[in-house]
Amino acid sequence: MDWSAARHLPHSSVAPLPVVTPRTNDALGATLATPLTARLAHPPHDTAAMDGYAVTGQAPWQVVDRVMAGQVPRGPLGAGQAVEIATGAMVPDGTDSVLPYEHATRSGDVVKGTVPSGRHVRRSGEEVPAGTELAPVGTRVTPTVLALAASAGHDTIAVHPRPRVAVVVTGDELVHEGIPGSGRIRDAIGPMMPGLVTWMGAELTGVDHVPDTGDALRSALAAEADVVVTTGASSVGARDQLPRVLTELSAELLVNGVACRPGHPQLLARLGDRHVVGMPGNPLAALVAAVTLLDPLVRALAARPIAPLAEAAVSGEVTSHERMTRLVPVEVEAGWASPVGRDRPGMIWGAALADALAVVPPGWDGRRVGLLPLPPR
Structure with a gap:
């Protein structure tokens, strides 16, 4: 053939292979069988993008609360009020902006400073609205895809194993x-x-x-x-x-x-x-x-496609066979493929030093060759 x-x-x-639905943490290396979608918005609520003070209205502001990441504000902000806030923490309803510590002057429970309206607040869903497709069918589940699935609220995902x-x-x-x-x-x-x-x-x-x-x-x-x-x-x-x-x-x-x-x-x-x-x-x-x-x-x-072959020009002597495709170990640099030699069937030395196998078809015209990648050195 x-x-x-x-x-x-x-x-x-x-x-x-048939689709399975493992826990997300166990799906590494599998292939998505359905699109990965966001089960929740990101951010899931309005959050602070800086450490400082969530404020509304005009300065000065009266500091009425403190909210750390993972905590829920006690109530909404009124005009002239501020809440000390940590990066990533949920801001109170009514927050207009976050005044960073480095731009703030505080005396007792009163804080002053200048911050543009809307600054340093990440609004719910501004990066990813709920229901957004994050990765298509056929995506290989890498460590970062696992992180994406977890952040999107998935405890399990449907994959080809x-x-x-x-x-x-x-x-x-x-x-x-x-x-x-x-x-x-x-x-x-x-x-x-x-x-x-x-x-x-x-x-x-x-x-x-x-x-x-x-x-x-x-x-x-x-x-x-x-x-x-x-x-x-x-x-x-x-x-x-x-x-x-x-x-x-x-x-x-x-x-x-x-x-x-x-x-x-x-x-x-x-x-x-x-x-x-x-x-x-x-x-x-x-x-x-x-x-x-x-x-x-x-x-x-695994329901993954065959990757198309990259191509390169050949530097060095390579000959073709009249009927057979030759697979030749080569080093690849700057778009050029150079034969490494030591490529008889029983000798793995050349392949151990190679980046790819050059695909030399029968009757090759001496110009570019396809490259089958080898495991990276």
Whole structure:
């Protein structure tokens, strides 16, 4: 399958996860399923914008009360009266303006000064009237969106939850600590995936290491997750069990191979109520598969769009392939993309120093390239 078609396929074939309504504080990273609206005005009442005196009428003013933030004035202000007031406190009805301390002269219970009418009073609803739409459907719930929801009076919000992703690392040749012996290699993909999954906006349920057997893989695919990601086992070798196991389980194969380098042997399948992303066992090839299929799948399940690719001119030597899209690790600065090198499928060094993967289509004209962002360095 063409690389661009594979990247966009999840949004045409995968439905978002069902809407849930968690407590607002538990919705971080989810996606708004309904518009976020203001349940109350902001400010909710007339408040002081400065420390000083709430006054009405002409100076001098008789100080009749003191109101701190969180307190309610005892009654309205009459002409020639003042109430000592704290920033953010509710001003009495009838307040015309707030005279800041630095502009006031007080003697006993009498205060004098000059302040323009209406100054330093934030009127109820002047920033946000009740019922205002604050954020549209599809907004990702960030810490500041949580703050906005709480300030708008929401104890719960309707969201599409973060997809749950289980990672399954296969490969009898892998070791996970120490220096590998003869015929063995260190696992690089297992340590990469938790941060990658979190960066994509999903919830990692765990990283499982399983042997290269069909039974082990079949058991791992039953993980309690919305997406099961396998590394290795996705090609056509004697130990590549994933295609056979998926066929035996009557999975629906949506993508079986992508015309790109590195990362050609990647797949996407629907298995019951979950999806399976099969990634190659080489680290850079696995990274390419993750940003090609896993990230768009996470976005589709979370009801978030695929972001359009930024573009850059290329500084340095990059060649295209006649049939395949190439994904090349690059540094990006001032609108220029520079290849970092060290980009063979089994080598993650170049990607570790890169800001993005340059998307070099077949027969590229040598001008600008699209940029797939990588987690920030």
